[in-house]
Every structure is written in structure tokens, then in C-alpha cells.
Amino acid sequence: MLNLNFNPFPVLRTQRLLLRQVVEADALYVMKIRGNEEAMRYIPRPRAKTTEDALGVIAMLTNGINEGKSINWAICNAQDPNEIYGIMGYVNFYPQELKAEIGYMLHPDYWGQGYVPEAIIAVEKFGFESIHLELIEAKIDPRNDNSRKVLLRNHYQFDRLMQKEMTFENEELDSEYYVKKKSVG
Numbered sequence: 001m002l003n004l005n006f007n008p009f010p011v012l013r014t015q016r017l018l019l020r021q022v023v024e025a026d027a028l029y030v031m032k033i034r035g036n037e038e039a040m041r042y043i044p045r046p047r048a049k050t051t052e053d054a055l056g057v058i059a060m061l062t063n064g065i066n067e068g069k070s071i072n073w074a075i076c077n078a079q080d081p082n083e084i085y086g087i088m089g090y091v092n093f094y095p096q097e098l099k100a101e102i103g104y105m106l107h108p109d110y111w112g113q114g115y116v117p118e119a120i121i122a123v124e125k126f127g128f129e130s131i132h133l134e135l136i137e138a139k140i141d142p143r144n145d146n147s148r149k150v151l152l153r154n155h156y157q158f159d160r161l162m163q164k165e166m167t168f169e170n171e172e173l174d175s176e177y178y179v180k181k182k183s184v185g
């Protein structure tokens with residue numbers, strides 16, 4: 001059975017990063033990240049254009065945590081945890097399959113420094129060991145080469161291509177799915 005109780009919120013640490021809960025005081029950072037056109041290019045969600053939009057996003061993230069439906073972390077500078085580079089977490093759980101969908105994004109100012117590859121290791125460890133996941137799935141837009149690179153380097157395996165899986169802003173979108181199983185032993 002999955003352990004979806006995230007109270008108290010699990011703070012995670014890596015060499016350069018601190019992963020903590022996103023709170024209302026982070027609204028400006030969340031607006032910059034979720035409002036950035038480049039960062040949102042392959043993420044079929046409305047862009048956060050105002051701090052009110054960002055507060056709406058934060059409320060959604062908070063509800064997900066409280067209801068055990070999702071868990072997202074602010075990816076922060078370990079030296080200054082007020083500085084948020086991006087957001088990452090399990091955006092959906094499938095308890096019957098002991099599976100979760102992982103998602104991640106950084107503000108473009110922080111791309112190319114290996115932050116998501118570093119954070120994903122801590123988030124996976126938490127997923128497999130504390131949530132008791134057996135499988136982590138990632139869904140990407142096939143045009144999102146940067147995201148695919150992160151997954152392949154991190155030993156995710158291609159699972160399937162779903163053509164025209166959804167429509168967003170009048171565009172029919174394909175999805176590629178990648179999976180990583182809990183390693184035995």
C-alpha cells in the first residue's frame with residue numbers, strides 16, 4: 001500500500017539543493033517559473049501570469065499534499081532556501097498499481113547545471129522507500145529533448161507513445177511515456 005501521508009512535510013537535501021514545501025510567500029518565484037513561456041513550452045497547463053494565478057497554483061499544490069493526491073517540492077538553493085530554481089514532484093498517484101507520475105520544471109536561468117538530475121535522485125529515493133512506489137512514470141511531449149535526456153541518463157526506459165492523447169489550446173498533443181522500476185536488493 002502507498003504511504004500518502006505527507007504530514008510533516010518531508011524536506012529533502014542533496015549536495016547543492018534543498019527540497020521543501022512551496023508556500024504562499026513563494027508566489028513571486030512561482031509566477032516567474034509557471035509564467036515563463038520557455039519553461040512552459042511543453043507543459044500543457046495555463047501560464048501563471050499574476051501573483052493571484054501563482055497563489056492558485058500554490059493552493060492546488062498544498063491541497064494535493066494535504067489530500068495525499070500529489071506531492072511537489074520547491075527546488076531551492078541549499079545556501080539560500082528562499083531562492084527557488086524550480087518545482088518537482090509526484091503529480092499523480094495510482095495506488096492500485098503502486099505507481100506515480102513524476103514531473104519537474106526549472107526556470108530557464110537554472111537550466112543545464114544538472115539540478116533536476118540531482119533532485120530526481122532524492123525524489124525517487126523518497127518515492128521508492130517512503131511512499132513505497134514500485135514504478136515511477138514520466139510523460140513528456142516528444143519535442144521535449146531536454147526532458148528526454150534527463151530521463152534516459154537517469155535510466156528510465158521508453159514505454160509507449162500515445163498519439164493525440166490530449167488537446168491543449170487547440171493543439172492535439174502526443175505523449176511519450178518513460179518508466180523506472182524500483183530496483184530489487
Ligand SMILES: CC(C)(COP(=O)(O)OP(=O)(O)OC[C@H]1O[C@@H](n2cnc3c(N)ncnc32)[C@H](O)[C@@H]1OP(=O)(O)O)[C@@H](O)C(=O)NCCC(=O)NCCS
Nearest residue numbers: 039042104105106111112113114115116117139140146147
Ligand atoms: C527538462 C529540464 C527539467 C532539464 O533540467 P536541467 O536541470 O536543466 O537538466 P540538465 O542540466 O541535465 O540539462 C539537460 C539538457 O538541457 C539542455 N540545456 C541546458 N541548458 C539549456 C539552455 N539554456 N537552453 C536550451 N537547452 C539547454 C542541454 O542540452 C542539456 O543536455 P546536455 O547535458 O546534453 O547538454 C529543464 O530543461 C526544464 O525545466 N525545462 C522546462 C520544463 C519542462 O519541460 N519540464 C519537463 C516536463 S515533462
